Amino acid sequence: MLCFGFTFLYVPMVLLIVYSFNYSKIVPVWGGWSTRWYTVLFESEEVWAAITLSLKIALMNATFATMLGALAGLALVRFKSFRGRTLFGGMISAPLVMPEVITGLSLLLLFITLGQLIGWPTNRGITTITIAHITFSMAYVAVIIQSRLTGLDQSLEEAAEDLGAKPFRVLIDITLPLLAPGLLAGWLLAFTLSIDDLVIASFVSGPGANTLPMLIYSRVRLGLRPDINAMATIIIIVVAIGVCLAGWLMMRQERQRQRDMQLASGDNIKQD
């Protein structure tokens, strides 16, 4: 069963990579090894524009979503009883379960209405996509921060306050550094969500603003294309390197932790 699953997971990827080096213009017909589609891909200004746009949006989205999501998470966990806490908590997680089509459609309506009422946004593009992405990625970040904060020993913050740190100082010195892994995870997730998104971006984008997924989708709508295979191959390689790097970092951390524990217990024995 597992082999069956893996077959359907990885064989298409291997096929994709192999066919990206196909000379033939018609995808399923093998015409010998070649890298011509990579050249075609990198010479296309349209592709570069899409990549740049996607990266810009993803970076802005990740940064703002992390900030807003962290604030929401902090408010939900650290301020135990403010008015409407349950409502706020429910509303922040609603985007997680909302179908993307509805989120996209409603945001488009909002932007059109706003455009008519106050004259902004005048045209849809990078700004509207970024705002749309922030609204839903923020919810994911809030959930991550919430779970990280719940696991955080509150006496650490109390200890800092006890030692003379005012609440804001406690946030800077203690809470945020301890939340760093959660913040990083939230940022990466928001980044990925934005790079991945096709549906919402399609709704709120305007003429001339094509993100990478939008470009890929519009091209393959007209049939399989070898240059898209080349692009997919590059994406797979980048992702694979990223995953390996993260795994390696985590392994190194784990080893360090084990060494530290041995160090601590070693001292114990010496003391006795």
Next chain:
Amino acid sequence: MSNNIDFSERPWLDPEAEPFIRIQGLTKNFGAFTAVDSVDLDIYKGELFSLLGGSGCGKTTLLRMLAGFETPSAGRVFIDGTDMTDVPPYERPVNMMFQSYALFPHMNVEANVAYGLKRDGVAKGEIKRRVHDMLEMVELGIFSKRKPHQLSGGQRQRVALARSLVKKPKVLLLDEPLGALDKRLREQTQFELMNIQDELGVTFVVVTHDQEEAMTLSTRIAVMDEGQFVQIGTPTEIYEYPDNRFVANFIGSANMFEGRVQKRVDKNLVVNVPALKGELIVEYSAEIADGSKVWLAIRPEKMSISTTLTDTNSVNVLSGIVHDIGYLGSMSTYRIELEDKKIIDITYPNQHRPRDGKHLAEWDDKVYLKFDPSNVVLLTR
């Protein structure tokens, strides 16, 4: 001072002494639940004061109100003459050592200890010197660059202590300071704590559920139950002269007999105990009406045990069968079943090695227990 009593060790006896911490009618409600119920308490400078009680008795809530982490529902807290009730934790002259130690995991030992001084804006050179001195005092100088997770439990505890003492607080609050240490380390740390307290003259307020810890550490102990103090006194007072049945049972163990006062004979009372179908003689000087319902508490170590009855005329003799023996080396605990099935505990030192392989008393031996009228505690509630 008009008399010759030395109050320096026992300031709470001095009517003229000013309390260092004064708690007045302090109450804390969590919804419908009252964690601390209108308590009054004076603690004097240089004391090592323990709040002792089971879980949920309100001792930690009381400590957290002293630190400023909980806002009292009613009542006031004064420290060194200043009303601290509405002062936030970061402005109180009080530091706390947390049960979990709460060491900042992302800072090394040195930075942890220096944190409080930095927040106070102490000059860099002085911070360095004071942190160094403090780490030397707790014998952690060589570990100053280590992170908390690179330390053992005992070392972390000492970092936490150093961090809470480096600001020279007027009051140090300790939440179960020895709870996370193993037995040997506890005993060692107990005495270290007492030395440090003596050396620095800081007033310590300790929360603990461990009566042994409270007994060895404290100048005075407040026993808490359901948000109120049931008795406040020195370890000796609490143990030897408990006020009520709760304290007698909570501190150490006690064999309890219910009875009624029959008559007074000089300084002794004759108490009729139905469970024993007989009388016990108790030394008791205060006024008490004949016929009053009382409880008699006898500590297990305040009795003697023997297999023979030498003097048939003596008072307060109980006889029974050895039901169980716990051999502890230096002493043994015996569980004796009295004639009417009542079980009582007694501990007796093993002054002699076993003779012919037999201890003082063995299972199912008939034994006689004896205790002096002055060793019986009479409780009226």
